[in-house]
Amino acid sequence: MGREPQKDDGPDLEPPTGMPEDYRQNLGKTGEDLACRELERRGYAILARRYRTRLGEIDLIADDRGTLVFVEVKARADERCGSPAEAVTPRKQRRLARMAADYLARHHIVDRPCRFDVVGVLLAGPEPVVTVFPHAFTLG
16 A cells, blocks of 8 residues: 555556546456456356447356356456445446346346356456455345
């Protein structure tokens, strides 16, 4: 803490001054890559990345021992605006549920257990911190 970032510390990201679109995309891609690696290490099989619907995008869709998992990845360069996982608001949760329903309908998936996980990626130090929150939220 209080240490100036070194050129070789962590992923190659610019400081968040004004949050240019390239920076946000690079941060998001880095977060998704790290999340995939961690989920695969835990035994998840990644089925889709950046699944697009008319409502938005699901970051990752995975299989965890027969359970279909819809994963929201939140990456942060620091915690000034809260932890990565805190960014998944109830509104975002409802939107993710609608996008998941779209995925299930388009792929004719019925009678399969599903859940929502959140992966928080914090890139504030020399090593990223990846935290997986299985069963992060339920609806209804």
